[in-house]
Amino acid sequence: MSRVVLKDVAREAGVSINTVSRAMNDRPEISSETKERVLQAAMKLGYKPNKFARALRSNKAEIIGVIVADISNPFFAPIVQGMGRKARCLGYGLILQDTGEDCDTEVEAVRTLEYEQVDGVVMTPVQTHKRAVLELQDTGVPFVLVARHFADLETDFVAADDAQGGYLAASHLIERGHTRIAFINGPDYNSSARERMAGYAQALDEHAISVAPELIRQPALTMEDGYAHTMDILARVRPSPTAFFAFSDYVALGIMQALREKKVNVPIDAAVVGYDDITFSSCLDVALTTVRIPKQEMGEVAIQMLVEKLERKNVGLREQIKLPVELVVRASS
Amino acid sequence: MSRVVLKDVAREAGVSINTVSRAMNDRPEISSETKERVLQAAMKLGYKPNKFARALRSNKAEIIGVIVADISNPFFAPIVQGMGRKARCLGYGLILQDTGEDCDTEVEAVRTLEYEQVDGVVMTPVQTHKRAVLELQDTGVPFVLVARHFADLETDFVAADDAQGGYLAASHLIERGHTRIAFINGPDYNSSARERMAGYAQALDEHAISVAPELIRQPALTMEDGYAHTMDILARVRPSPTAFFAFSDYVALGIMQALREKKVNVPIDAAVVGYDDITFSSCLDVALTTVRIPKQEMGEVAIQMLVEKLERKNVGLREQIKLPVELVVRASS
DNA sequence: TTGTATGCGTTATCAA
């Protein structure tokens, strides 16, 4: 029993092949009664369109390539989840490429997806080099960057409003009475790091607090980084800061570990504010105050944007969206 | 400038279309010099094979469907990561479906993947119903279950050796001098829960400790479950257990929260052992002793198994693999 | 409104 194809349905319904085609893709040029008859026949035989043939004809597979830096990072996972949900709604499949935050793998991923002939690509770029993005532009495949973007590159993207995030976090700490607020920030090549710094500085400025260079530490990406910077600050900076603002919840975790070791009580002796609001942050011994990024939504918006590009063909338009973030106050501040 | 196809390369090299095809797929029936010339021409023109045409012809897309219960669960994410890595090595792409641990979505996912005409499927089944698996069997698409399986269903699967895991955890606690070991286990429909219970019971039995029914609690899947069961145990069971073995690190987190609230010091007054070894478990205030499942490897093995089925066509063979687990002792026990 | 015929780019079958 081989696969049921258009020809079989045509024979069953006593019509031609392309009448069946018309019925299946409900085009206007067909009488409702023949259409009905055809659909009956299709149903009866259990017809399923052959995706490969359709793709060959139309040169579209209804597949979107997703290049993600690290799916096992609880920051990215919900983003991908959001993508999946939206893609499903819009009738697209997602083909996944994990780069492990590695540049070469990222370039490799772009090539693989080109080979896969995906309709479009969404990608959370590793930002140390922009080779992959440039290559992506060369292929001509429509794409949208997610979560991270390049200030000096004209691409579509959807990201978080990190200037706002930095501002909210710093303002919150200032309201709590802190004036010496350490900022353990990400590396400068990271778009988010730069924007959060701007927001942080603005908040301090509005309260006439000067930015103390010895309290700004970079780069920090991991828990270990957070730990090391904090240890260094506690050892060498006087007066010690009474608050720590971290580039990510991961980094905040390292900060809290260092504070614990140095018997600095959180939040009594020092406040800590993280960033991202990954799942675990609310489960900690001392639940973490953090800046929540709408991760699922970010993924959804990215897919939405891409599909609009794909289907409406509004090629010229540059869409650059920054989603609002939200301060979530918990026990650590 | 439209796409370069076989015909273009053929013209450039001065040969026929299918000589080019032979060269590209390096078949034996071609002289090495013409082959060389063809490859030169292909390179020069930048030929890339059309995946859709190839798929139509061969009825294979070299795509594997992945149905995962919850990609934002730090237990599943590394599994998917492992799958991605192995799939890439073997020349397959991964198309992702997240079910959100929901049965209906799972059935939906199976249908979608059938529609996508994937070559095969790997899936971490939601175990409350087996409808999706049955439907998957009906489609005839080769598949492998991952992480979870059904005792009463003859399918290929790769999972963790949970009997061993339960045994290791309980033995460890016994060695530490505990005899009243609470087991906050998963629901009985879960294959892992049943097998871990067996391992736990065996360890107790070997040390002539009887299994106390009041210390066995089910079902627990979330942190909240762990919290609730622990609170109940602390309130009503005497003598109180001196150790807690959790179905997952998540559940353990709930247990630890309850203990903290009740001023039970870990590990002085009570030991806690989790399961899975998700990333965060080592970052906790009191780092969690746990049973490590080789998550990445599990994903890799699943893909490996599936691809062998696909390519070797060894349909008859049932492969059921249980990967060894490892006890990771940290501060909580 | 319906049917005929062609092409999408490959691979496979046959002759040459």
Next chain:
DNA sequence: TTGATAACGCATACAA
């Protein structure tokens, strides 16, 4: 060793 030609299943331009 090579080349002409026929599928694969669908969609569309064109004819009826």
